Amino acid sequence: MVIIIDNTFIDRHKFHDIEYLKKEQYQAICKVFSIVKTIEISKILKLLPDCSLFCNHKTLQLYNNDGLPLNLEDNTKYCESLLNNIGQSSIQRIEFSGGLETNYETKKIDKDLFYTNLKPFLDYKIENNILETKILFWGNNFQEKERLTIIQNMLLQIRMVNIREFKNNSVIKKGLNVLYSKQDINKTIERWIDSKFSKNEIIQEINKNI
Numbered sequence: 001m002v003i004i005i006d007n008t009f010i011d012r013h014k015f016h017d018i019e020y021l022k023k024e025q026y027q028a029i030c031k032v033f034s035i036v037k038t039i040e041i042s043k044i045l046k047l048l049p050d051c052s053l054f055c056n057h058k059t060l061q062l063y064n065n066d067g068l069p070l071n072l073e074d075n076t077k078y079c080e081s082l083l084n085n086i087g088q089s090s091i092q093r094i095e096f097s098g099g100l101e102t103n104y105e106t107k108k109i110d111k112d113l114f115y116t117n118l119k120p121f122l123d124y125k126i127e128n129n130i131l132e133t134k135i136l137f138w139g140n141n142f143q144e145k146e147r148l149t150i151i152q153n154m155l156l157q158i159r160m161v162n163i164r165e166f167k168n169n170s171v172i173k174k175g176l177n178v179l180y181s182k183q184d185i186n187k188t189i190e191r192w193i194d195s196k197f198s199k200n201e202i203i204q205e206i207n208k209n210i
Helices: 009-014 038-050 072-088 111-128 134-138 142-160 163-168 170-179 185-194 199-209
Strands: 002-005 030-033 053-057 092-097 108-110
Touching (some): 002 038, 038 072, 072 092, 092 111, 108 111, 111 134, 134 142, 142 170, 163 170, 163 185, 170 185
Parallel strands (some): 002 030, 002 053, 092 108
């Protein structure tokens, strides 16, 4: 199950099509909570044993039992307690917010991108019974975008690192394994060294193989 807590969810229909979330097949795998009162936190905690992914608005606002926003001190206390429970449960968590820099490694994502990719993410779960969180960050063509990101990071390292240190650089080796999956990458690096390739020549060869 995917749990989403977003106090701004009530405004989502202005920017994204979210009507599909009311359909039975989506309700079965995704629970969305918007105006969360403190008394309702226990209800969310009871769902955690069935939760595989917890997604929350970074600046989450909770409410008292009368439906009024908690003050900053109380809101911080309840939010920290809730997120600590998520952490202790070892549940994968993604944080989203407007303008937040999207970073797969830190599991942070811009809110508009999150809701844009939510449906294909849930559809993939329904069709394949797999929670592929990379879809939230890169969409349906996540595999190609991930591949290009790995290669881009490799190229940055190639420009910074001495050629003789390529074999010891995990980012470069990961990129070469993606690019030259059927080759011995150590031999590829040795060929560059023996041929006295410049970095520009190495980058030109890589670009031809992308």
